[in-house]
Amino acid sequence: MSKSKLAAVRGMNDLLPQDAPLWERFEARAIDVLRAYGYQQIRTPLVEHTALFVRGIGEVTDIVEKEMYSFEDRLNGEHLTLRPEFTAGIVRATIEHNLTYEGPRRVWSIGPVFRHERPQRGRYRQFHQVDVEALGLAGPDVDAELILLAKRLWDVLEIGPVRLEINSLGGGEERARHRAALIAYFEKHAEVLDEDARRRLHSNPLRILDTKNPAMQELVEGAPRLVDQLGDASRAHFDRLQELLTAAGVEYTVNPRMVRGLDYYNLTVFEWITDRLGAQGTICGGGRYDPLIELLGGRPTPAIGFALGIERVIELMREAGATADATTCDVYVLHQGGATLPAALRAAEAIRDAGLDVVLHAGESSLKSQMKRADASGAEFAVIVGEAEVAAGAAAVKRLRDRGAAVQFAVQASVTLGELGSRLAEALEATID
Ligand code: HAM
Numbered sequence: 001m002s003k004s005k006l007a008a009v010r011g012m013n014d015l016l017p018q019d020a021p022l023w024e025r026f027e028a029r030a031i032d033v034l035r036a037y038g039y040q041q042i043r044t045p046l047v048e049h050t051a052l053f054v055r056g057i058g059e060v061t062d063i064v065e066k067e068m069y070s071f072e073d074r075l076n077g078e079h080l081t082l083r084p085e086f087t088a089g090i091v092r093a094t095i096e097h098n099l100t101y102e103g104p105r106r107v108w109s110i111g112p113v114f115r116h117e118r119p120q121r122g123r124y125r126q127f128h129q130v131d132v133e134a135l136g137l138a139g140p141d142v143d144a145e146l147i148l149l150a151k152r153l154w155d156v157l158e159i160g161p162v163r164l165e166i167n168s169l170g171g172g173e174e175r176a177r178h179r180a181a182l183i184a185y186f187e188k189h190a191e192v193l194d195e196d197a198r199r200r201l202h203s204n205p206l207r208i209l210d211t212k213n214p215a216m217q218e219l220v221e222g223a224p225r226l227v228d229q230l231g232d233a234s235r236a237h238f239d240r241l242q243e244l245l246t247a248a249g250v251e252y253t254v255n256p257r258m259v260r261g262l263d264y265y266n267l268t269v270f271e272w273i274t275d276r277l278g279a280q281g282t283i284c285g286g287g288r289y290d291p292l293i294e295l296l297g298g299r300p301t302p303a304i305g306f307a308l309g310i311e312r313v314i315e316l317m318r319e320a321g322a323t324a325d326a327t328t329c330d331v332y333v334l335h336q337g338g339a340t341l342p343a344a345l346r347a348a349e350a351i352r353d354a355g356l357d358v359v360l361h362a363g364e365s366s367l368k369s370q371m372k373r374a375d376a377s378g379a380e381f382a383v384i385v386g387e388a389e390v391a392a393g394a395a396a397v398k399r400l401r402d403r404g405a406a407v408q409f410a411v412q413a414s415v416t417l418g419e420l421g422s423r424l425a426e427a428l429e430a431t432i433d
Helices: 020-036 050-057 062-067 087-096 141-157 172-188 195-200 205-210 214-221 232-247 310-319 340-353 367-376 387-392 420-432
Strands: 047-049 070-072 079-082 105-114 126-135 163-168 266-273 282-288 303-309 331-335 358-360 381-385 394-399 414-416
Touching (some): 020 141, 047 050, 047 087, 050 087, 087 126, 126 141, 126 310, 141 163, 141 232, 141 266, 141 282, 141 310, 172 205, 195 205, 205 214, 232 266, 282 310, 303 310, 331 340, 331 367, 340 420, 367 381, 381 387, 414 420
Antiparallel strands (some): 047 079, 070 079, 126 303, 163 266, 282 303, 381 394
């Protein structure tokens, strides 16, 4: 066996302890906001049958054509894929468990997703999403609700301004008409099309609008726009959404070129974008996918949802000045081994009973070096349970942070073991005030 160091897989990141507090803060606030709108958590497997994503996301999409981590189960030959997104799996679960039988469902999920993209800032191969889905609701009221939910999240996370772009992809017939118009238009300008566009011309012409090729920008700018060809019902849906957003004070722009990278969308689509993250500025995207549940074998059920990229949102939090507090505990307990260890264990438990976070020094070392550890832990107090203290039935308490003379502490240098928890809890509260 080679002893060369093993590194993480390219594009897949460790979340290190010093960065975890920011993720925890993000998650706690996101969950609060989701609850505030009545959304319930759902967790589906990381691995699904490959066919689910092929049928759900669409065969001629970047994700399905080249980005999925797919493999064959060695034991039974099943074709499986690490989820590249949540929606298909949630729809599968909705159908399998008849989740909308008694009425609409509002659900959310969180976790890693996998796409074999070229890694760069803000673009990873394993990344994390918060995914939100409203199942069984035709909108446009719920379309506005989801946009407001996302906006509230940006506000509570204090990530600064992000811009909302919306579009309507219409219904099936409108898309068919638009598709025919697009094919005719692009065929007329075939000489400008690159290889990718030529390949997609008849399979998925809409995706050509998404091209990053500068040589094709002008062509794409002049292409027929679906918003101009919406029928009355789709137009009314889109108009009403805009009315609701305006009434709620949400600023937006209509971007007729927004096509989204997954094939299941119809009517409303939207993205939240920032210029502060370089090329990967879309922090959140989603839209309506009314045909998908039926397409995957369920009863026709309208639905809409979105997903946000957690790495990108956390990066924005950092940009906006959020810092992670890497403090591990409120109290660090020192001892001298031997008979002082059981006393220190009891003291630590008593302080935890009082609701404080405690690290009990592990192993044996001098009180001096333990005190250094205590200081580095970020704890507010060191509690020393040494031989002299145990003999006196007390513990010595040392304040580690200088909070200034104005703060009065309800704790003295020596506290009986029985009183330790409550005295420290009071003292900590006084410190926080
Ligand atoms: P998506 O636009 O493919 O939509 O991804 C949603 C968000 O995930 C993006 O806006 C971006 O913030 C983040 N993201 C995407 N790829 C990467 C990557 N390689 N590295 C880091 N972050 C990334 C969906 O996934 C749909 N399932 C959303 C949805 C839910 N539509 C309806 N319901």
